[in-house]
Amino acid sequence: MSGSRPNCQRWMWIELIGFDNEEADYHVQAFLDNAGFVPDAISFLLSCPDILHLHEGMERQVVLTPDLCSRGGRAFNAERERQPWTNRQFRALVGELQQRGIKVYLSTMDSFHSDVDGRLHPSEWCAGHLELWAKRYAGEVVTCLSPLKRFTDGSYYEDFLVGKLREVMADYGFDGFHAADGVSSPRRPIWMADYTDDMVGQFVEMMDLEARFSAGGDDASRPRITCDDDAEQSARRARHIWANLRREWCSFYARRLEGFMTKVCDTVHAAGGQVVANNVWTQDPFQAFYRYGVDYRGLVRAGVDAFMLETVGAGNEIGAEGVPVELRAEMNQTVLFTKAFLPRTRLLCLNGTGDTTENWDVLNHAPPVCEREHYTLGSLFLQDREGFRNASDGPFVCLADGINCHQWRWMAHNWQVGYEKLPTRVLGATIIWSDAALDAEFDDYVAHRTPPPHRLCSELMRRGAPLLSILNADDLDAAQGCLFVPRPELLPEDELRLVLAYDGGPVVTIGRDEPGRLSCTVYDGGEQAQALSTSLPEQLPDEMSEPPNYLYGIYSQPVDEAFYAAATELLIELSGAPVVINDVTDARILAYETAPDRLRLLIGNEAHYYIIPQVDVHHEIVQVSTASHFPGKPIVSDGSTLTTRVPPRGMVVLDVQVME
Known part of the structure; x- marks a missing residue:
């Protein structure tokens, strides 16, 4: 194996099909020899939560269901056909990896419908608990579970789930739990789901909103608390909540998810393990809260030790989700924004290689796109009083099976290059982050739909603006060179005054300085030096639909292309970038x-x-x-x-x- 080691952690996300239960060591040494290095951690993706639901200890050897032996029960990968694994074999595999110094995590999602050998393979446990299924706003069923819902007897599913997690952690000897899609956050945006009687009842009780709802009968101003059996009333109730109680609805989800993840983290930490959570469908801190009801601060308070950021821009670019979408700039800025928001939390960046179940393969079909992502993710930085450090802590390979030795060494070189050097100075504009501005962003966005800070930075980076570093306003005395302040009007007055008085270089701002106008202004030593402006629409559209998933952005007022181009050139010029x-x-x-x-x-x-x-x-x-x-x-x-x-x-x- 190679003796070189980059200045980063290296994690792998893999299914059981990546190993072989017919070999004495379950193919562990051959797998590591092929990779050329020993990863810091391996997370086993068993997307169906039945690994928890059906666990009954280790006294009896049990053959795991096909959708646990490979994701979705896929029949084969590039190396072997799916094998029937037993619980005891899986435990032994965990031990083999740990003997080589690898931390082993269990990862689950909320999904449970699989296509095994051409036949639908639903989970019998999940089929027996329809009350836990997520539903859209008018009651349409979504075939995944919501960890926040309750059983028909009123008890919480999360308490059952956490009890099973405690048993599985102990019996298999896992080093931690990886909360993946649908567990660390809702699978659907919360404008869409879940508005069932159960979730609305929890919402009304937790947020003390009984007076805003009707216990029964028809009331035009107050929707019913219970109306699951009436699709029209259910849809009306959902529309009412999103239109009139949006912040409360988002806050409710954030509080519920924090409570749920507190139970998960307490359980795992008590067993000596750690918890990793996927971030919310690629979202920056604002959109995580607005679109999915997740407050990253709340998850850190709950005890989450690290996040896997879903930096899937390379796969999106080649149409991994069925449609080509250019989101690399958005995901790069999400890395920066999240690190500024959570400066002491470990962030790992998903490096998409391929997924046979989802039927895409960026490593084989678009290597240059993959390589560019590796270099870029390692070259984004947080600056503070201690200097510069990487905004991310390393790659999380997804998925790690079916990769040949030459590809592993190619990726290892990319990571080495990406993470081996830190700046003494960035040749670009450093973004100013403000926690207070984030707190002000929700109400401002709902009222005005001015492009949020993350949108502005993404649009500028896409056009070539050198935005590769970020600094919290509290660390302003450590700043150097050109600064960029997106949406300065969101900052508190005292904080903004200090930023604009910065004398270490030019300060560039883009914000709404008056209704209907977006301006890019340059300050030099506190004095306004130059400015350019563009008009925004005076009226918002009557209908502003919310996007169905992360592939589509939230609505914001359109900005003239010439304005973005001029602002990009200004940032390049003032920052001294090549x-x-x-x-x-x-x-x-x-x-x-x-x-x-x-x-x-x-x-x-x-x-x-x-x-x-x-x-x-x-x-x-x-x-x-x-x-x-x-x-x-x-x-x-x-x-x-x-x-x-x-x-x-x-x-x-x-x-x-x-x-x-």
């Missing part, structure tokens, strides 16, 4: 200093063909070396300019020595 000086519009550059005479450049390509940008780094170049796999020939430089070729949809990483 610039492309020839007519190559598809190049995107992130850069930072690693020493007074050393620069690292990440040059990405938005096009589906090679580009050859000429890049001016603003200093006389002494030498250029290549850190990425490509290009394989020396880089040509002349004065302060270098020329390189960048692969289609890919990225090259260059280390540049310059004259001091």
